[in-house]
Amino acid sequence: MHVRRGVTDPPKLSFENHPDVCCRFVVDATGQSAKVARKFGATVNMQDLMVSFAAYLDCQDTRLNENKLTLLEAVEHGWWYCASLPNNLQVVSLTTDIAVAKKLRLKQPENWYSLLKNSIHINNRIEGTVFPNRLNSWKTPSSLLSPPAGNGWLAVGDAAACYDPISSQGIYKALANGLQAAKSIVQWLDGDPEGLTEYRNKVVKDFVNYLEQRDYFYGQEQRWQEAEFWAKRRAYLAGLKYG
Structure with a gap:
């Protein structure tokens, strides 16, 4: 051809x-x-090949809605990203190595959220938001x-x-x-x-x-x-x- x-x-x-x-x-x-x-x-x-796991959090009634700055935070297992979206939403994602993601079972929202709560700056931003019941992921x-x-x-x-x-x-x-x-x-x-x-x-x-x-x-x-x-x-x- x-x-x-x-x-x-x-x-x-x-x-x-x-x-x-x-x-x-x-x-x-x-x-x-x-x-x-x-x-x-x-x-x-x-x-290189990594993977990102993200949730869209409703921040209408929290101070998260007041901060429009994009925030990155390095952690032991990779790095977190947080940014404002329309309709009072914030996207929060963790980017890590695929092998690390498998070991930590990050496809399960509770494991992802546990790591999120252990962060410093991102956790401070998302305080008061509701635990996500599903995650989005992409390579x-x-x-x-x-x-x-x-x-x-x-x-x-x-x-x-x-x-x-x-x-x-x-x-x-x-x-x-x-x-x-x-x-x-x-x-x-x-x-x-x-x-x-x-x-x-x-x-x-x-x-x-x-x-x-x-x-x-x-x-x-x-x-x-x-x-x-x-x-x-x-x-x-x-x-x-x-x-």
Whole structure:
């Protein structure tokens, strides 16, 4: 399967249990799965894989509603995040290593909430809220698609590269990535393949810069040297391959 410019009968992109799709150019915006790019032979270079568990807390009648600042707190098993949402809600999440999450059984809300009550700053913010009866969870990898673009296709957003949420670059990355992708696609459709080369280089360069910033952030925490979460992060950072 491939995509070629200037063909009368465009090639087909096939997916199991779905109709074939014909087009001149393909954009993969399928998120972490990168389903389309994998069809073109791309692979995901995984640098780190964590998981976040979050609850949405009603803070209408608590002082939580008075504080609109985003708050992060490092703890032994990872780091907490707390931010305001519309309708008097606050999202509170714990990001940790997948192995740690399994050992602590964090899918069970009572275990998650117990750790939350042991925090200092986050616990102070959520005092008076109701115990959550369910949690939301999602994987939070650091990964780079290799390659992020090829002849007649490219990947955008998390399909191209996933960043640790501690970087706070999600929205910026998505917008900048989309603008660069659009420019590259126009060039390719006009017969200039160099746009895709520039796009690939930009995605890789941005990912390298992200890894360096992530290294800095995690390197600031010097407590809990023997804790599994922080020990693994140091091991990952020491063995990163920026190519």
